[in-house]
Amino acid sequence: MEEFIQQLINGISLGSIYALIALGYTMVYGIVKLINFAHGDIYMVGAYLGFFAIAILGWPFLPSLLMAMAVCAVLGVVIEKLAYKPLRNAPRIAALITAIGVSLFLEYSMMLLVKPEVRSFPQVLSDVQYNLFGSLVISSRQVIILVVTIALMLLLQYIVHKTMIGKAMRAVSHDKQAAQLMGISVDNTISFTFAIGSSLAAAAGVLVGIYYNAINPLMGIMPGLKAFVAAVLGGIGIIPGAMAGGFLLGIVEAMVSGYGKSLYRDPVAFIILIIILIVKPAGLFGKNVREKV
Amino acid sequence: MFQRKIGKQIAILAVLIIFWASVQAMVGLGIINPYYELNLILIGINIILAVSLNLINGFNGQFSLGHAGFMAVGAYGAAIITLKTQLPFGLALLFGALLAGIFGILVGLPTLRLRGDYLAIATLGFGEIIRGVIVNIDYIGGAYGLSGIPKLTNWTLVFWLTVLTVIVIANFVNSTHGRATISIRENEIAAEAMGINTTKYKVMAFSIGSLFAGLAGGLHAHYFYTIQPGTFNFLKSFDILVMVVLGGQGSITGSIIAAVGLTILSAALQKLAALRLVIYALLLVIVMLFRPQGLMGTKEFSLKMFRRKTKDKEGKQHGTAIGQ
Numbered sequence: 001m002e003e004f005i006q007q008l009i010n011g012i013s014l015g016s017i018y019a020l021i022a023l024g025y026t027m028v029y030g031i032v033k034l035i036n037f038a039h040g041d042i043y044m045v046g047a048y049l050g051f052f053a054i055a056i057l058g059w060p061f062l063p064s065l066l067m068a069m070a071v072c073a074v075l076g077v078v079i080e081k082l083a084y085k086p087l088r089n090a091p092r093i094a095a096l097i098t099a100i101g102v103s104l105f106l107e108y109s110m111m112l113l114v115k116p117e118v119r120s121f122p123q124v125l126s127d128v129q130y131n132l133f134g135s136l137v138i139s140s141r142q143v144i145i146l147v148v149t150i151a152l153m154l155l156l157q158y159i160v161h162k163t164m165i166g167k168a169m170r171a172v173s174h175d176k177q178a179a180q181l182m183g184i185s186v187d188n189t190i191s192f193t194f195a196i197g198s199s200l201a202a203a204a205g206v207l208v209g210i211y212y213n214a215i216n217p218l219m220g221i222m223p224g225l226k227a228f229v230a231a232v233l234g235g236i237g238i239i240p241g242a243m244a245g246g247f248l249l250g251i252v253e254a255m256v257s258g259y260g261k262s263l264y265r266d267p268v269a270f271i272i273l274i275i276i277l278i279v280k281p282a283g284l285f286g287k288n289v290r291e292k293v
Numbered sequence: 294m295f296q297r298k299i300g301k302q303i304a305i306l307a308v309l310i311i312f313w314a315s316v317q318a319m320v321g322l323g324i325i326n327p328y329y330e331l332n333l334i335l336i337g338i339n340i341i342l343a344v345s346l347n348l349i350n351g352f353n354g355q356f357s358l359g360h361a362g363f364m365a366v367g368a369y370g371a372a373i374i375t376l377k378t379q380l381p382f383g384l385a386l387l388f389g390a391l392l393a394g395i396f397g398i399l400v401g402l403p404t405l406r407l408r409g410d411y412l413a414i415a416t417l418g419f420g421e422i423i424r425g426v427i428v429n430i431d432y433i434g435g436a437y438g439l440s441g442i443p444k445l446t447n448w449t450l451v452f453w454l455t456v457l458t459v460i461v462i463a464n465f466v467n468s469t470h471g472r473a474t475i476s477i478r479e480n481e482i483a484a485e486a487m488g489i490n491t492t493k494y495k496v497m498a499f500s501i502g503s504l505f506a507g508l509a510g511g512l513h514a515h516y517f518y519t520i521q522p523g524t525f526n527f528l529k530s531f532d533i534l535v536m537v538v539l540g541g542q543g544s545i546t547g548s549i550i551a552a553v554g555l556t557i558l559s560a561a562l563q564k565l566a567a568l569r570l571v572i573y574a575l576l577l578v579i580v581m582l583f584r585p586q587g588l589m590g591t592k593e594f595s596l597k598m599f600r601r602k603t604k605d606k607e608g609k610q611h612g613t614a615i616g617q
Binding site: 034035083086087090091092093094095096097098100101102103104105107108109111112116225228229232263264266267270271273274277278281 | 406
């Protein structure tokens with residue numbers, strides 16, 4: 001039982017990373033129906049920016065986090081304008097292939113830029129282990145990850161539901177043409193969505209750097225794919241679904257590796273994906289939409 | 294008409310034999326050193342991979358991102374037969390290919406109900422699951438892979454198996470079944486309304502594509518002595534995808550040209566692996582932005598193309614090559 005709760009704690013901190021990345025996937029998919037493969041790599045760029053700020057500039061944690069988020073927001077918008085916008089009316093597969101291209105481009109130009117070796121993240125936050133009820137351990141970093149994640153999620157909920165731009169986002173994802181007729185600038189709204197999604201991924205990148213202490217240029221591939229699984233699990237396009245899917249996937253993974261089958265960690269995520277796609281493609285929170293001819 | 298076609302086929306066969314024999318002779322005389330021979334064999338394997346993926350992605354319009362997984366199945370299947378039994382190499386290759394084909398049916402049946410990007414991500418998932426399972430089986434070496442595989446692949450075998458692959462897939466595409474396969478790409482709902490069993494043809498195309506990926510895997514395993522699960526990750530799938538997209542989804546000759554070109558490019562950039570992938574990535578994005586139909590679109594390369602350049606200005610826009 002104690003082992004179970006311990007893995008639950010580890011799973012929630014891992015899951016909050018997935019949830020943060022999954023939010024970007026789900027918002028972008030909701031608004032332009034594109035699987036933004038490059039999203040996992042924006043998370044990687046975020047981690048490197050955090051590393052740069054903390055290790056080289058010597059900034060404290062919070063300004064580094066905010067800087068990484070801001071730069072990645074700009075990066076997300078630039079990618080959208082250069083690579084995805086010209087293809088908005090092209091077949092969806094064309095945009096998907098472009099996204100794969102952008103993803104490879106970010107990974108390997110980063111590799112040229114910073115060399116492929118693993119960098120160790122400096123200890124910016126002291127790591128204190130708290131003992132709860134005897135043998136359960138929770139570290140201060142896990143607490144910080146969870147606090148930052150929840151704060152960002154609340155902020156996102158506020159933006160999406162209480163502000164004008166949030167209303168515009170919801171309108172555009174519901175019906176692009178109708179939104180345009182109502183005087184909403186679709187282009188700006190899509191750019192804003194990319195900016196928010198990318199900044200959340202960057203936050204996840206910095207948090208992972210602090211949690212695992214190691215970053216490398218290909219670190220974004222697996223978490224990116226798994227965050228996509230999380231987004232599909234919760235129902236793609238649905239913001240609370242991405243959060244729930246992320247936490248759920250993190251917990252499942254922690255359980256699988258906690259009970260001695262760590263080599264099955266990656267396949268399990270994809271098995272979940274296949275099962276969801278076949279049994280309930282709309283996801284846990286989704287509604288079935290009938291396809292019209 | 295019929296006789297002219299026969300004459301053309303004999304001419305193509307003659308060119309192929311001359312090409313094969315002259316390379317064989319140059320290898321024998323030492324004009325082509327082992328490094329160039331390695332690249333010739335890689336070109337052959339890549340052509341098999343690209344043409345077989347083109348059947349799935351290009352002709353059938355079902356976007357698959359898991360081709361390397363089937364290549365892994367074929368590689369491991371063939372290598373196990375060679376290492377653990379005394380059966381001849383031909384049977385090992387056949388076993389690997391058939392095993393990959395069966396995996397293609399097993400993976401295809403559930404996933405091909407999905408469409409577009411969902412299918413892409415599901416096939417990617419399956420590719421990774423196949424790899425993940427291989428890592429966990431100690432009998433076949435786990436994460437370290439299999440080594441000590443005898444080097445049985447040679448230029449002659451690769452060349453003629455590549456020719457065989459191209460012929461089989463080209464004939465399939467031009468057969469009744471192939472027409473049905475293409476009609477699914479053009480419009481799945483209309484195809485179904487015309488009485489085409491779309492699931493059957495999608496699975497058929499998928500498993501034939503997987504079978505040839507398995508063949509390529511078997512050839513790969515018996516050339517490089519050793520195979521590791523990491524070789525068949527989805528970067529490998531992306532590599533094959535770039536060839537198909539660049540050559541034109543729905544053009545066999547396009548895939549061949551792209552496979553030859555990109556293999557030479559990657560050989561030239563071997564020392565700069567990261568730069569090679571940056572170039573691949575830019576190629577992919579630029580092709581999608583400016584020429585989404587690829588080099589050849591859905592057309593095939595033929596000498597007639599040079600003769601009638603001025604005549605067919607109309608009907609040039611084959612922008613639907615990519616499907617839904």
